[in-house]
Amino acid sequence: MDKDKITRRTALTCAAALPLGATLGGATRARAQDSQGPQVPRTYRVPLGDFEVTAMMTGTRTVPDPQGTFGMNASAEEFAEVSEAANIPTDKAQFFFTPTLVNTGNALILFDTGLDPAGIVAAVEAAGYAAEDVSHVVITHMHGDHIGGLSENGTPTFANAALLTGQEEWDHWSSAGNETFDGKVRPLEGSFSFLGNGAEVAPGITAVLAPGHTPGHMCFMLESGGKKLMLTADLANHYVWSVGKPDWEVRFDMDKELAASSRRKIFGTLAEDKTPFIGYHMPFPAIGYVKAEDDGFRYVPHSYQLLLS
Numbered sequence: 001m002d003k004d005k006i007t008r009r010t011a012l013t014c015a016a017a018l019p020l021g022a023t024l025g026g027a028t029r030a031r032a033q034d035s036q037g038p039q040v041p042r043t044y045r046v047p048l049g050d051f052e053v054t055a056m057m058t059g060t061r062t063v064p065d066p067q068g069t070f071g072m073n074a075s076a077e078e079f080a081e082v083s084e085a086a087n088i089p090t091d092k093a094q095f096f097f098t099p100t101l102v103n104t105g106n107a108l109i110l111f112d113t114g115l116d117p118a119g120i121v122a123a124v125e126a127a128g129y130a131a132e133d134v135s136h137v138v139i140t141h142m143h144g145d146h147i148g149g150l151s152e153n154g155t156p157t158f159a160n161a162a163l164l165t166g167q168e169e170w171d172h173w174s175s176a177g178n179e180t181f182d183g184k185v186r187p188l189e190g191s192f193s194f195l196g197n198g199a200e201v202a203p204g205i206t207a208v209l210a211p212g213h214t215p216g217h218m219c220f221m222l223e224s225g226g227k228k229l230m231l232t233a234d235l236a237n238h239y240v241w242s243v244g245k246p247d248w249e250v251r252f253d254m255d256k257e258l259a260a261s262s263r264r265k266i267f268g269t270l271a272e273d274k275t276p277f278i279g280y281h282m283p284f285p286a287i288g289y290v291k292a293e294d295d296g297f298r299y300v301p302h303s304y305q306l307l308l309s
Helices: 003-017 076-085 117-126 167-173 179-184 186-191 256-273
Strands: 043-048 051-056 059-064 092-097 100-103 108-111 136-139 162-166 192-195 200-202 205-209 218-224 227-233 277-279 287-293 296-301
Touching: 043 227, 051 117, 051 218, 136 200, 162 167, 162 186, 167 192, 179 186, 186 192, 227 256, 256 287
Parallel strands: 108 136, 136 162, 162 192, 227 277
Antiparallel strands: 043 051, 051 100, 059 092, 100 108, 200 205, 205 218, 218 227, 277 287, 287 296
């Protein structure tokens, strides 16, 4: 056997076993690296029958004092107990903003537009499309984090897209005197079509009225090839403090009792049918299931179930 090969192999093996500093000559130390901070993926695509569904994260931020937003009618002790059981802190929460893109094969439909035009365009491009490819934009409700990317100074972000929203939602906000609505949505009024409960956006995509969060808040059921998935928008804003406790009041819910009723009704059906959903504010990629548990529901994050369908 070649002695040179033995010597080199032995040297490499010995070097691998030594501390890093020793391999660099003892006195030389490894250069410290600056940490780059936490990273969350921007897009996550799953098949649904003949559809492709892409969850897109357009933003995330840390918010202090979560009980100022969630569980407003719960005691501090109960809030702390539920949070501790889920291994999440009580002094801050992480918010996620997740519009969804649905490619039906005949249409490319965007549900909600995130916080601003630049963010939603970047998300659509990260998903492999261009803004001009979007054929429809559907607004589930008119809160700012859902309409923020719709337009800028009266110019639509998605120039080729038909615009749709719920009739009840439009009727409320068009007379509410809301600055964001008046700046982002009203200039495009002539381009909007309006949906009622049970209306079809496209074959296999049906509007489901789920009021409470706002007067005309809508979810959307997707169905293709015998597979179902619901876009629940802001039906629940947190996977523990809203899904797990559907009767806990949420500051952003305009009619808190009605919002709780909508959560129980829709999550009850999803749990019974084992239908997955995408929640706009769920931890990214925001896809999961619900299971009835105690007096509420337990959020079960998607792992790979839809990838095998």
